[in-house]
Amino acid sequence: MKEFSALEKQLLSTIADIESVPTGAYNIREDGRLKGRSTTENIDIVSKTDKSGIDIFIKPNTKNQRVDIPVIITKSGLNDLVYNDFYVGENADVLIVAGCGIHNPGCDTARHDGIHTFHVGKNAKVKYVEKHYGEGDGSGERILNPTTVVEIDEGGYLEMETVQIKGVDSTVRTTNAVLGKDATLIIREKIMTHGKQTAETHFTVDLNGENSGAHVISRSVAKDSSHQVYNSLVNGNNKCNGHTECDAIIMDNGTVSAIPRINANCVDATLIHEAAIGKIAGEQLVKLMSLGLTEKQAEEEIVNGFLK
Amino acid sequence: MLEFKNVSYVASNADGEKEIIKNVSFEIDQKFTCLTGPNGGGKSTLAKLIMGIIKPTEGRIMFEGRDITQLSITERAKEGISFAFQQPVRFKGITVSDLINFAGERKLKMNEICEYLSEVGLCAREYVNREVNASLSGGELKRIEIATAMARGAKLSVFDEPEAGIDLWSFTNLIKVFEKLRDKMGGSLIVISHQERILNIADRIIVIADGKITEDGAPKEVMNKLFLAKNCKMLENGVKA
Ligand SMILES: Nc1ncnc2c1ncn2[C@@H]1O[C@H](COP(=O)(O)OP(=O)(O)O)[C@@H](O)[C@H]1O
Ligand SMILES: [Mg+2]
Numbered sequence: 225m226k227e228f229s230a231l232e233k234q235l236l237s238t239i240a241d242i243e244s245v246p247t248g249a250y251n252i253r254e255d256g257r258l259k260g261r262s263t264t265e266n267i268d269i270v271s272k273t274d275k276s277g278i279d280i281f282i283k284p285n286t287k288n289q290r291v292d293i294p295v296i297i298t299k300s301g302l303n304d305l306v307y308n309d310f311y312v313g314e315n316a317d318v319l320i321v322a323g324c325g326i327h328n329p330g331c332d333t334a335r336h337d338g339i340h341t342f343h344v345g346k347n348a349k350v351k352y353v354e355k356h357y358g359e360g361d362g363s364g365e366r367i368l369n370p371t372t373v374v375e376i377d378e379g380g381y382l383e384m385e386t387v388q389i390k391g392v393d394s395t396v397r398t399t400n401a402v403l404g405k406d407a408t409l410i411i412r413e414k415i416m417t418h419g420k421q422t423a424e425t426h427f428t429v430d431l432n433g434e435n436s437g438a439h440v441i442s443r444s445v446a447k448d449s450s451h452q453v454y455n456s457l458v459n460g461n462n463k464c465n466g467h468t469e470c471d472a473i474i475m476d477n478g479t480v481s482a483i484p485r486i487n488a489n490c491v492d493a494t495l496i497h498e499a500a501i502g503k504i505a506g507e508q509l510v511k512l513m514s515l516g517l518t519e520k521q522a523e524e525e526i527v528n529g530f531l532k
Numbered sequence: 533m534l535e536f537k538n539v540s541y542v543a544s545n546a547d548g549e550k551e552i553i554k555n556v557s558f559e560i561d562q563k564f565t566c567l568t569g570p571n572g573g574g575k576s577t578l579a580k581l582i583m584g585i586i587k588p589t590e591g592r593i594m595f596e597g598r599d600i601t602q603l604s605i606t607e608r609a610k611e612g613i614s615f616a617f618q619q620p621v622r623f624k625g626i627t628v629s630d631l632i633n634f635a636g637e638r639k640l641k642m643n644e645i646c647e648y649l650s651e652v653g654l655c656a657r658e659y660v661n662r663e664v665n666a667s668l669s670g671g672e673l674k675r676i677e678i679a680t681a682m683a684r685g686a687k688l689s690v691f692d693e694p695e696a697g698i699d700l701w702s703f704t705n706l707i708k709v710f711e712k713l714r715d716k717m718g719g720s721l722i723v724i725s726h727q728e729r730i731l732n733i734a735d736r737i738i739v740i741a742d743g744k745i746t747e748d749g750a751p752k753e754v755m756n757k758l759f760l761a762k763n764c765k766m767l768e769n770g771v772k773a
Pocket of ligand 2 (some may be wrong): 575576577617692
């Protein structure tokens with residue numbers, strides 16, 4: 225694959241810290257087409273034949289490897305839909321870096337809907353990082369609707385870190401997870417919305433296996449007149465631990481709704497939900513201002529820290 | 533350096549109005565001044581008035597000959613005033629090194645940050661990247677607050693009950709910290725304290741009770757009066773009983 229253009233580089237480094245062509249396995253999708261791909265001995269990437277998207281096969285016992293699967297959109301009016309399936313073999317330990325950057329220069333909507341399915345094998349450990357980012361001078365909307373389906377086998381572990389940095393006008397993020405015995409799911413979601421943006425999150429976690437555990441931590445900031453909705457549903461169907469946390473800062477005329485639901489369907493299920501929504505604490509602003517920051521700078525630092 | 537001219541502060545809330553600082557005037561030029569007095573006397577309120585967190589309802593505040601009454605917190609910080617809170621603030625995601633960098637107005641080197649933390653008796657490496665959040669104990673937060681003030685190195689540093697919560701840490705160290713601040717930083721200190729050992733190393737002690745200055749002078753003089761007052765009170769109480 226040839227080197228990246230300046231725009232590609234900028235989008236890729238923003239969403240995936242990629243500065244040059246990755247050395248490990250990768251699949252880069254640009255404007256709905258394959259831009260470049262590389263596989264390794266342990267990690268295979270295959271295009272789907274029935275629909276657009278890829279299957280990623282990670283061999284059992286693959287250790288300390290990284291897979292990059294960024295998607296970038298540089299055109300207006302593009303409506304992209306992909307299915308990515310990850311098959312993570314037993315005892316593997318890998319880092320998967322996804323992400324979508326949209327540069328919409330025009331006035332038509334640019335949209336990317338990604339449907340990711342994770343099959344995490346027995347005792348496998350996966351860290352999945354996904355960043356979403358939009359930019360562009362045009363009036364065209366930037367829409368991202370990621371759907372994530374997760375199945376974790378016995379003793380498996382998946383840690384998902386999802387970040388929507390800025391510039392995404394509308395997003396509906398859906399995550400459905402089913403956990404087996406001793407399986408663990410950790411989700412860290414960070415969203416910032418501004419302008420008239422909307423963001424909606426739906427988490428559904430089924431804790432089916434004995435001693436399974438899920439920890440969902442959502443941090444969000446709604447600025448200007450943006451609006452966010454956080455929905456979470458955790459079903460404790462066995463002896464398990466579930467914990468969801470929704471922590472939101474509202475600024476200007478931003479609004480946030482948190483709708484948590486926990487169902488304990490087993491007497492040994494322990495489920496906790498915490499939610500806190502409010503503006504930046506006055507004393508935090510005062511403290512930083514007393515160190516010489518302006519109110520605006522203090523606000524920025526507090527928000528940056530909160531979403532770090 | 534710092535002057536209060538007939539400053540009053542009336543707090544108003546749902547229950548009505550309450551005068552917390554009552555027509556207070558003083559001028560401080562000493563290197564090390566202690567404010568002391570009973571709980572609820574108005575010490576913290578006075579400190580907040582100095583930092584600009586609240587504004588006087590009457591009177592003027594001067595700093596280095598300039599009227600700062602209307603200046604914002606940020607402007608006062610830029611003028612050279614700093615304030616270590618009685619109750620340190622907790623954040624989410626802001627680290628100890630972030631705070632010290634803000635205070636120093638630059639990105640300090642790791643060893644510089646560690647030095648400040650060691651000064652206040654924190655094992656530095658463990659704390660640099662810790663978030664200043666609820667996972668830190670009150671005493672740890674208090675020490676970080678002092679380290680931050682040191683990094684700020686202001687012309688006038690105000691500390692509100694720095695000894696609170698750091699009971700495990702010997703006061704000898706705390707006193708050393710203040711002596712060092714006074715001598716090395718070249719700035720002046722106003723320390724709100726109930727600790728006799730801190731009061732003893734001050735150049736001047738001001739006692740505030742019920743929103744007014746009731747005593748003001750050299751430590752020896754004021755301490756004697758306080759001691760007498762305490763004994764009188766005990767006598768009085770004894771008589772009553
Ligand atoms: N915003 C406020 N509204 C009403 N009363 C207040 C307010 N702030 C402080 N006070 C009261 O003013 C008095 C002095 O408080 P403070 O300055 O904190 O005293 P100190 O620091 O000397 O213990 C206390 O009785 C306190 O309850
Ligand atoms: Mg006080």
